[in-house]
Amino acid sequence: xxxxxxxxxxxxxxxxxxxxxxxxxxxxxxxxxxxxxxxxxxxxxxxxxxxxxxxxxxxxxxxxxxxxxxxxxxxxxxxxxxxxxxxxxxxxxxxxxxxxxxxxxxxxxxxxxxxxxxxxxxxxxxxxxxxxxxxxxxxxxxxxxxxxxxxxxxxxxxxxxxxxxxxxxxxxxxxxxxxxxxxxxxxxxxxxxxxxxxxxxxxxxxxxxxxxxxxxxxxxxxxxxxxxxxxxxxxxx
Amino acid sequence: xxxxxxxxxxxxxxxxxxxxxxxxxxxxxxxxxxxxxxxxxxxxxxxxxxxxxxxxxxxxxxxxxxxxxxxxxxxxxxxxxxxxxxxxxxxxxxxxxxxxxxxxxxxxxxxxxxxxxxxxxxxxxxxxxxxxxxxxxxxxxxxxxxxxxxxxxxxxxxxxxxxxxxxxxxxxxxxxxxxxxxxxxxxxxxxxxxxxxxxxxxxxxxxxxxxxxxxxxxxxxxxxxxxxxxxxxxxxxxxxxxxxxxxxxxxxxxxxxxxxxxxxxxxxxxxxxxxxxxxxxx
Numbered sequence: 248x249x250x251x252x253x254x255x256x257x258x259x260x261x262x263x264x265x266x267x268x269x270x271x272x273x274x275x276x277x278x279x280x281x282x283x284x285x286x287x288x289x290x291x292x293x294x295x296x297x298x299x300x301x302x303x304x305x306x307x308x309x310x311x312x313x314x315x316x317x318x319x320x321x322x323x324x325x326x327x328x329x330x331x332x333x334x335x336x337x338x339x340x341x342x343x344x345x346x347x348x349x350x351x352x353x354x355x356x357x358x359x360x361x362x363x364x365x366x367x368x369x370x371x372x373x374x375x376x377x378x379x380x381x382x383x384x385x386x387x388x389x390x391x392x393x394x395x396x397x398x399x400x401x402x403x404x405x406x407x408x409x410x411x412x413x414x415x416x417x418x419x420x421x422x423x424x425x426x427x428x429x430x431x432x433x434x435x436x437x438x439x440x441x442x443x444x445x446x447x448x449x450x451x452x453x454x455x456x457x458x459x460x461x462x463x464x465x466x467x468x469x470x471x472x473x474x475x476x477x478x479x480x481x482x483x484x
Numbered sequence: 485x486x487x488x489x490x491x492x493x494x495x496x497x498x499x500x501x502x503x504x505x506x507x508x509x510x511x512x513x514x515x516x517x518x519x520x521x522x523x524x525x526x527x528x529x530x531x532x533x534x535x536x537x538x539x540x541x542x543x544x545x546x547x548x549x550x551x552x553x554x555x556x557x558x559x560x561x562x563x564x565x566x567x568x569x570x571x572x573x574x575x576x577x578x579x580x581x582x583x584x585x586x587x588x589x590x591x592x593x594x595x596x597x598x599x600x601x602x603x604x605x606x607x608x609x610x611x612x613x614x615x616x617x618x619x620x621x622x623x624x625x626x627x628x629x630x631x632x633x634x635x636x637x638x639x640x641x642x643x644x645x646x647x648x649x650x651x652x653x654x655x656x657x658x659x660x661x662x663x664x665x666x667x668x669x670x671x672x673x674x675x676x677x678x679x680x681x682x683x684x685x686x687x688x689x690x691x692x693x694x695x696x697x698x699x700x701x702x703x704x705x706x707x708x709x710x711x712x713x714x715x716x717x718x719x720x721x722x723x724x725x726x727x728x729x730x731x732x733x734x735x736x737x738x739x740x741x742x743x744x745x746x747x748x749x750x751x752x753x754x755x756x757x758x759x760x761x762x763x764x765x766x
Contacts, residue, residue, distance in 0.1 A: 294518075301515025308522050315698075315743040316736055317705035319716060324732050331729055417598075424600035428709055435603055442610065449611035456603050463598035 254445055255454075262441035262451070269437030270458055276354055276423050276433065281416065283359035288366025295371050306367070313364035319425050322357040326350065326429045354426035362419055369411030376407045406477050413470040420462055434458050529733070536730045545722045545731070552718030553738060555632075559704045559714060562636050564697060567643035574648035579655060589648070596645030602706050604642060609634040609710045635707045639700070646696055654689035655681060687758055694750040698743055705739075715739065 257263045294306035313321065329348050377400060385395030427436035434455050442451035506512070577589030596604070612619070612628055619625040627633050658681050666676035708717035719735040722728075 297511060297515070299511045299515040301519040302511065303515075305515065305518035305522055311744065312740065315702075315740045315747075317702040317716065317739055319705040319708070320719075320732065320736055320739060323720075324736060327723070327732065328729060421600040424602040425706075427602070435600070435606065439606065439610075446614070448614035449607070452603070452607040452611040456599050456607050459599040459603055460595065 251450075254441075254447060254450070262438070262445070265432075265437045265441060266434065266451075266454065266458070269432055269434040270462075272351075272431060273420075273423050273433040274462070276351060276358070276426065276431070277416075277420050280355050280358045280362060280419060280423075283355065284362030284366055284415075284419070285412070287359065287363035289370055291363060291367035292370030292374060295367065296374055310364045310367055313360045316361075318357070318361050318422050319428065321361055322354065322425055322429060325357040326353040329353070329356075350426065350429045350431040353429060354423070354431055358419060358422055358426075361422070362415060365415055365418075366412065369408050369415065370404065372411070373404050373407035377403055409474055409477055413466075413473070416470070417463060417466055420466060421459065424459070533730060533733060536728065541726065541728065541730070545718075545726075548713075548718045548722065549715065549734065549738065552713060552715035553742075555712065555717075556701070556704050556707075556714040559632075559635060559639060559707055559712070560697070560700045563639035563643055563704075564700055566636075566640040567647055570640060570644035571647035571651055574644055575651035575655070578648060578652045593645040593648055596642050597649070601638070601642055601703055602709065604638050605635060605706060605710055608638045631707075631710045631712050635704075635710060635712055639704070639707075643696065643700055646699075647693070650689050650692040650696065651685070653692075654685035657688050658684045687761075690750075690754045690757065694747070694754065697750070698746060701743060701746070702739070 253260045255261055255263055257267075291306045291310060294302045295310075297303060297306075316324075326348060333348075381399055381403070382395060385392075385399050390398070423433060424435045427433050427439065430436070432440075438451040438455040438458075442448040445451070574589050574592060577585045578593065580586050580589070608628075609631055613634070616625065619628055627637075662680055662684065663676055666680050671680075704714060705716035707714050708720055711717070713721065715735060715738060719731050722731040
């Protein structure tokens with residue numbers, strides 16, 4: 248068992264520091280993707296409920312594409328496609344090649360657009376839960392439409408959207424594992440390297456599995472706390 | 485045209501003020517700009533595929549793509565059916581009043597749903613695969629040697645957990661009164677479950693089941709990371725040989741058509757099966 252203790256120690260012999268770094272990368276990728284996806288998703292939902300047909304159709308095209316593509320394929324298209332497109336543009340205009348796309352950024356963009364497509368559906372159904380009278384009330388009080396959205400609609404919308412969004416967060420956390428395929432050293436990749444070097448494949452892939460499980464449990468606990476906080480105004484029943 | 489009613493309505497029509505002209509509001513301009521971008525992107529894509537097309541590429545890879553789709557369908561089909569079978573005991577376990585059975589079923593479902601499918605696949609294919617000698621001695625090595633089998637195994641276990649939750653939610657959704665009415669009529673437990681509860685539960689479960697099929701098709705792309713040549717696997721192989729980006733574009737078109745077709749067919753199917761129920765137009 249000495250061997251096991253060394254393998255799992257921090258320091259040059261062990262792999263704990265590498266895997267801890269991978270965990271840090273996974274969590275930061277998920278946290279960085281979340282606001283991007285929420286923001287795009289919110290604007291998509293606004294577009295879907297817009298009265299302009301052209302805006303509705305544009306939002307629908309976006310949602311259909313990114314909801315229908317496998318996340319892995321979206322990731323590869325972003326990772327391989329954007330450098331090609333950028334190089335074409337830059338090469339023609341300036342005459343030199345740009346560098347590769349950073350895999351963290353590619354992961355953030357790919358997961359962000361997928362997240363936003365799903366988040367838009369959550370926001371759309373949340374919008375349906377808000378009475379038309381709320382907008383009219385804002386108008387009657389002479390509140391600008393921006394402030395009606397910010398001060399009246401959004402606080403109610405967030406409460407309605409929370410269950411759906413927390414589900415999406417758990418999905419996002421699991422989907423970050425895909426970035427290991429484009430070479431970002433997240434949990435799965437760092438433990439995969441440890442597994443191959445030490446030949447303890449089951450041990451290290453098992454550890455990766457357990458770290459993801461722990462992250463899920465922590466998230467679930469956090470979500471319960473946030474939902475309780477969001478319902479604090481509803482009183483005890 | 486001598487009908488007085490008709491004359492009256494036409495008089496009212498002429499009196500009504502004309503509809504206001506559609507103005508070029510900010511929203512309308514934005515919509516036109518966004519839609520133009522999409523149209524330009526679509527035309528650009530068609531132009532790109534047209535200019536990049538070559539018969540050599542077609543001859544070399546077209547059949548491989550078709551085989552890849554077939555493998556994807558196999559993975560998804562087999563796992564979904566086996567998963568559906570396995571999900572029934574898991575769902576019943578989740579509904580059981582017995583603490584131990586309920587706990588085991590919940591633990592299984594949480595393990596499968598709380599971790600990434602990719603991590604599960606690696607754990608089975610590489611992790612269990614490293615116990616090569618032990619597996620050989622108990623005569624299971626032939627199974628775990630093939631990546632395809634490992635993928636089927638883990639996808640089945642994974643989708644069974646999700647399908648069990650769908651089934652459990654749907655069964656719990658059926659009103660308690662349905663069971664009570666059955667009991668009042670003196671029906672046996674089995675008859676109540678199979679003839680009264682399950683048919684109603686499956687109708688509410690239709691939509692989540694459809695979503696699960698789509699998630700499986702998309703999720704099956706992961707199989708390509710453990711050397712299975714499904715559609716994604718063939719795409720990656722073709723790209724690594726040709727460095728031609730159109731391989732990814734074609735794969736995207738194929739996945740998108742499969743998923744969109746399935747989604748539309750499933751919506752029709754659901755509308756057909758629930759045509760006796762009053763539903764929102766949504």
